[in-house]
Amino acid sequence: MSPLGKRFKLVDDFNQAENHDYHLLPSRFAGLDDGRYLLSNEVGEYLVVDRSQLESYVKKAVDQDSDFYHDLKSKHFLFDDDSNVAIDLLALKYRTKALRTSQFTSLHLFVVTLRCDYTCQYCQVSRQTDDKHAFDMSEETARKALALVFRSPSPAIKIEFQGGEPLLNFNLIQYVVSEAKKLNETHKRDLQFVITSNLSFLDDTVLAFCQEHGIHLSTSLDGNEALHNSNRPRPGKNSYEITVKGIKNAQRFLGRDKIGALMTTTEKSLSQVRSIIDTYLEHNLDCIFLRPLSPYGFAVKNHQTQKYDIDRWFEFYKEGLDYILEINRQGHHFVEVYTQIILTKLLSPFNTGYVDLQSPSGAAIAAIVYNYDGDVYASDEARMLAEMGDRKFRLGSVHTDSYEDIWLSDVLLDTLESSLSESAPMCHDCGFLPYCGTDPVYHYATQQDVVGHKAFSGFCAKNMKIFKHVIKLLEDPDTKKILTNWVR
Amino acid sequence: MTKHELSFDVRVFSLETIKRALYRYQDKCSFDIQLRDSDIVIAFESSIEDMADRIKREVLDQDLRDTISKQTANVRQLILANAFSNTGLIG
Numbered sequence: 001m002s003p004l005g006k007r008f009k010l011v012d013d014f015n016q017a018e019n020h021d022y023h024l025l026p027s028r029f030a031g032l033d034d035g036r037y038l039l040s041n042e043v044g045e046y047l048v049v050d051r052s053q054l055e056s057y058v059k060k061a062v063d064q065d066s067d068f069y070h071d072l073k074s075k076h077f078l079f080d081d082d083s084n085v086a087i088d089l090l091a092l093k094y095r096t097k098a099l100r101t102s103q104f105t106s107l108h109l110f111v112v113t114l115r116c117d118y119t120c121q122y123c124q125v126s127r128q129t130d131d132k133h134a135f136d137m138s139e140e141t142a143r144k145a146l147a148l149v150f151r152s153p154s155p156a157i158k159i160e161f162q163g164g165e166p167l168l169n170f171n172l173i174q175y176v177v178s179e180a181k182k183l184n185e186t187h188k189r190d191l192q193f194v195i196t197s198n199l200s201f202l203d204d205t206v207l208a209f210c211q212e213h214g215i216h217l218s219t220s221l222d223g224n225e226a227l228h229n230s231n232r233p234r235p236g237k238n239s240y241e242i243t244v245k246g247i248k249n250a251q252r253f254l255g256r257d258k259i260g261a262l263m264t265t266t267e268k269s270l271s272q273v274r275s276i277i278d279t280y281l282e283h284n285l286d287c288i289f290l291r292p293l294s295p296y297g298f299a300v301k302n303h304q305t306q307k308y309d310i311d312r313w314f315e316f317y318k319e320g321l322d323y324i325l326e327i328n329r330q331g332h333h334f335v336e337v338y339t340q341i342i343l344t345k346l347l348s349p350f351n352t353g354y355v356d357l358q359s360p361s362g363a364a365i366a367a368i369v370y371n372y373d374g375d376v377y378a379s380d381e382a383r384m385l386a387e388m389g390d391r392k393f394r395l396g397s398v399h400t401d402s403y404e405d406i407w408l409s410d411v412l413l414d415t416l417e418s419s420l421s422e423s424a425p426m427c428h429d430c431g432f433l434p435y436c437g438t439d440p441v442y443h444y445a446t447q448q449d450v451v452g453h454k455a456f457s458g459f460c461a462k463n464m465k466i467f468k469h470v471i472k473l474l475e476d477p478d479t480k481k482i483l484t485n486w487v488r
Numbered sequence: 489m490t491k492h493e494l495s496f497d498v499r500v501f502s503l504e505t506i507k508r509a510l511y512r513y514q515d516k517c518s519f520d521i522q523l524r525d526s527d528i529v530i531a532f533e534s535s536i537e538d539m540a541d542r543i544k545r546e547v548l549d550q551d552l553r554d555t556i557s558k559q560t561a562n563v564r565q566l567i568l569a570n571a572f573s574n575t576g577l578i579g
Contacts (some may be wrong), residue, residue, distance in 0.1 A: 026560040026567065029553070040568060058552050087563065091570035098571065425511060429553045455515040 014084075021060055022073075022080040025090065029054060030431030032468055034318060037431065043093040044345060044434030045075040047470065080149040096349045097434075101360065105407075106154040106353065107367035107378060110145060110161050112137045114168040114372055117200055123268075136169045137372040142176050144398035145370040146487035151184050151403040160218075162380070164372075167201035177213050194218055196230070198239070199246025207253045214258075219243060221261040221283070223276035231266050247283050262289050270312060273320040281327070281334065288324070289337035290317050292462065310458050312463045328482045342470050342487045343436040347487050352375045355379065357437035357463075364395060364412050374398040376406050378415065381441040393441055401486050415440045415450050418436060426454040432467045492540050495527040501547060503528055505554055509546040513539070 012393045029049075037054050040046040049057070049068075056062050057077065062069045064080075072078050079086040080097040100106075116123075116133035149157060159180060161173050177193055184191045193215040202217075210217065221243055228240040250259035261283075263269075263276060273290070280288045292313045319334065327334050341354045355362030363378035370376055374397045377383040382393030393415070396406040406412075419440040421427040427436070442459050443452030454460040474480045496506055503521075506528050507572065510519045520531040532539070 023563070024556060024559045026564040027556055030550075031549075042564065054552065058555050087567055090567045094567060094571040198495060425508075429557065453514065455512055 004295060021063070022069075022078040024058070024060070024078055025076055026088060027077050028429050028431045028433055030464075032471065038468075038471060039077065040431045040434050041076050041090070042434070043076070043090055043097055044344070045077075045347065046431075046471070047071055047075060047077070048475070068190070068252040093349050097244065097351045100351050100353060100358070101365065103154045103156075104365055105152040106156050106159060107366050108145075108149045108152075109160045109162050109367060109369040110137065110166075111306070111369065111371045111383065112142075112166045112172050112176075113163070113164040115168045116198075117168070118165070118198055118232055118239065120232050133183065135164070136374055137172055137370075137374075139172065139175055141370070141372070141374040141398060142172055143179065143374075144374065146176065146179055146183060147291075148370075148376075148398060148403050148406070149180070150189075151185050154189070156192070157184075158192045158194060160194040162196045162369075165198055165200065166195055167197050167206060170201070170206060174209060177209075177215070181213075192216070194483050197246075198234075198243065199250070200234070200242050202246040202249060207249060210250075210254055210258070217246075217254070217259045219246065219259065219261050220264065221279065221285070222263050222266070223248070223272055224279050227268055227272060227276070228279075230268060231264065244283060247285070251284060256284060256286075260287070261285055263291065265290065265292055265313060265316060270316045273316050274323050277320060277323055277327070277334075281332070286333065287335040287337050287340075288320075290320050291338070301321060310461045310465070314462065314469075317466065318469060321473075325473075325479060325482060329478075333485070335486050338466065339470055339483070340488065342435055342466060343483050344487050345486060346474070352488070354437075356439050356442075357435070359419070359433075359436070359438050360416045361419040361438045361440050363415060363440060364407060365416065365417075368395075376401070378412060379441055381439075381445070385441060385445055392444060418450055424451050424454070426460070432464060435467055436463055489533045489535050491531070491533050491541060493529060493531045494540055495524070495529045498523070498526050501528065501551060502554070505550045506530065506547060509543060509550045511512060512518055512546055514541060531533075 015398050016319040026042045027039055028041075029039045030050060032038045032091070037049050037051055038046055038056070039049050039054065053062075053068060057068075057072060062072065062078075069078075073080070073083060076086050076090055115133075149159065157315065159176065161176070163169075166173060173195065180191060180193075193213060194217070195210070195215060196218045199217070199219050210214070218234065223241040228243065229256055232239045232243075234242075247259055261280065263280075266431045269276060277288060292310070317338075321339060324334055341352045341357060344350060344352050345357070351358070353366065355366045358366060363382065367379060368376060369378075369380055369383050371383055371386075375383075376395045376398060377386060378395055385392065388395055393411065395401075395409050395412055417473070419438040421430075421433050421436060421438045424438065427433055427438070430436070439459050440450035443457065444450050446458065447453065447456065452459070470483075474483060503523075506521070510521070510530065513519075513564060517532045517534045522529045522531075537544075548579075
């Protein structure tokens with residue numbers, strides 16, 4: 001027995017692998033920049049390597065005394081006679097990453113009305129003018145949708161009210177919240193509510209209701225007054241004024257953490273990223289999501305998506321992220337949300353709930369949409385596509401179909417099966433796979449194919465650029481310190 | 489547009505490896521693939537100056553990917569089976 005006692009092994013015990021072969025563990029790689037590669041394993045641990053390191057790793061020629069060998073071993077790219085726990089650890093980490101898939105649908109979107117007081121050119125949702133009650137969700141539809149919501153086994157349920165402008169059907173929101181809470185007395189889930197609103201109709205009654213039920217608000221803020229008003233026109237041309245007033249009121253009555261804002265990038269935004277971020281800081285918002293335009297709804301009808309390409313959007317994102325890092329260096333914690341999602345995947349064993357970066361696709365099994373008329377869609381984008389005339393991803397109706405009919409429908413199962421990145425050409429052996437996902441509705445909308453050819457895919461081009469950029473930013477120790485703090 | 493022809497020895501690279509490499513460049517050009525004796529010959533037209541070099545590098549990358557995939561297929565199955573054991577998700 002070792003003089004150190006049973007719990008400790010002698011140093012020699014750790015050197016058994018000397019002069020023995022090592023075994024490769026599953027890994028993938030992708031070009032990072034000139035001559036360098038990102039090498040990642042099944043659970044997303046990664047190393048940046050050069051070509052000769054990559055080749056020597058695969059050919060099992062790495063010197064077992066080198067730092068590189070120990071990096072490969074500690075990050076589970078190989079195992080040898082010394083380490084027999086790698087497979088168990090990888091399995092545990094893989095299961096942790098896949099946990100959300102097994103928990104099933106947690107986000108339930110209720111489109112309570114298609115009516116809206118805005119006339120945004122880029123709107124991804126086909127809106128109706130605000131006097132057509134025919135486009136409101138009824139209590140009967142809502143009740144049937146709620147019955148489906150609580151069939152999901154997810155321990156956390158989030159109900160998000162969308163539109164149109166959902167506050168135009170506030171009575172129904174009140175009804176849904178009240179009924180959901182009653183049902184939850186039996187189901188006992190972690191139940192949350194969000195209203196996605198332009199805040200035009202945010203009055204004291206709505207604020208009091210939100211306060212009473214702990215409801216979060218999510219709004220749109222596209223940037224400074226001129227940009228916001230131009231992107232988001234409404235009668236009175238005062239959308240910025242109304243939104244900012246609503247944000248302030250919500251912050252004061254509900255708390256800063258109860259209101260968030262999203263921005264949409266249009267051609268006019270591209271040269272103004274610093275000003276857009278300054279607007280968020282000015283209104284005490286602590287994060288921004290630099291989003292590109294989606295190829296759906298009015299954005300397509302009005303050719304908004306053709307006006308700038310992925311390269312131009314990436315320059316906008318990069319400039320914005322640089323500026324945000326500068327703000328963080330000055331001691332102000334301010335986060336870019338998409339980067340935060342990717343960092344969480346890169347630096348933690350956990351997956352995020354972000355639907356667009358999941359494999360299998362998050363369509364219906366992470367988030368699902370109940371339209372005003374009771375039709376059920378695999379995602380918000382699927383509903384937008386349907387409103388453009390293509391009902392490919394309509395899964396059924398709350399009025400005629402059961403939980404089993406909807407979640408076991410051929411269209412959903414076929415989509416999920418074919419959208420697994422692990423079996424998609426160009427994705428299955430890509431080094432970025434553990435951080436990426438699959439977006440069948442996007443690829444169907446742009447290529448009429450749920451898998452899509454990734455060489456032609458804007459989704460792939462955008463994400464590859466962002467992954468490479470973030471991984472290179474992490475090479476600077478000071479920047480890494482800031483970015484690590486963003487991980488949730 | 490310049491015409492290019494590249495040949496790869498089938499004793500060194502598999503047809504599958506070549507096809508995977510070319511798939512990645514289908515947004516840049518289209519390819520003709522032929523078998524001539526012990527060579528896989530690909531022909532294409534491109535105005536991109538270093539297209540032939542890019543393809544050669546990609547073939548080498550795909551060859552390495554193929555090696556990793558073959559050598560780790562069993563252990564990958566083992567990890568996945570281990571990951572989902574006792575979860576009630578697999579029979």
